[in-house]
Amino acid sequence: MTERLLIEALDRLAANGKHVDLWLRDDDCIEPSDALDAFLGAAARHQIPSTLAVIPAHTGEALAKRLEREPDVLVTMHGWSHENHAPQGVKKRELGLDRPIDVVEKQLQQGLEMLTALHGRRFFPMLVPPWNRIDPAVVALLPALGYCALSTFGPEKAAAVPMLNTHVDVIDWHGTRGGRDAAVLFAETAAICRPGAAIGVLTHHLVHDGAVADFLERLFSLTTGHPGCRWRSAADILASPAFPADQKT
Numbered sequence: 001m002t003e004r005l006l007i008e009a010l011d012r013l014a015a016n017g018k019h020v021d022l023w024l025r026d027d028d029c030i031e032p033s034d035a036l037d038a039f040l041g042a043a044a045r046h047q048i049p050s051t052l053a054v055i056p057a058h059t060g061e062a063l064a065k066r067l068e069r070e071p072d073v074l075v076t077m078h079g080w081s082h083e084n085h086a087p088q089g090v091k092k093r094e095l096g097l098d099r100p101i102d103v104v105e106k107q108l109q110q111g112l113e114m115l116t117a118l119h120g121r122r123f124f125p126m127l128v129p130p131w132n133r134i135d136p137a138v139v140a141l142l143p144a145l146g147y148c149a150l151s152t153f154g155p156e157k158a159a160a161v162p163m164l165n166t167h168v169d170v171i172d173w174h175g176t177r178g179g180r181d182a183a184v185l186f187a188e189t190a191a192i193c194r195p196g197a198a199i200g201v202l203t204h205h206l207v208h209d210g211a212v213a214d215f216l217e218r219l220f221s222l223t224t225g226h227p228g229c230r231w232r233s234a235a236d237i238l239a240s241p242a243f244p245a246d247q248k249t
């Protein structure tokens, strides 16, 4: 049973009266699609809240309209246009210092205004940098621009705004570009099940294959209702008094 390690970790937490928070971040969202419907449908069937990281420069009214019937979906901002500005040979990034910082700042402001206008209260002002990369000088701009949080990948660090990261990526980006092995994903999740931790599961609905769909279905089935964990929205986790003190690694 590939999910054994995660079940054991959650059982241990529950036996000690503890739990972890789980949250779901889906990146590169622009417009309605069958792939988006499949992702949102799976989460909704299990009443799991999700956070869509939306690319402001490429999105519009159609997505806002589609999300009107989704009570548990938040929208956050995924950079401005998801363009790589890094020089050749450097890892892809949009929010580095490859351009004048006031250009980056202007786009971060424009995107926030645009997504607020499109999504109203559904928009949660957390920045999700494309490729999970952002220069500390850009992070320093976020509070004045009105962002309340930052979300990348891996362990959280001290920053100008609270960080709520993702930690488990379902896609094998450097290999098949399909779903990663479910046993590995369950083991990775189990390994970071510390009491009070917030564990982010990172998805990209546009490239999900059967393996991802199967993994998510099994993850959702075994975790919903388990006393060792609870699925929460990004906004709820960041608003809880214990956060981010418990998130330090």
Ligand SMILES: [Zn+2]
Pocket (backbone or CB within 6 Å): 027, 028, 078, 082, 130, 131
């Ligand atoms: Zn992205």
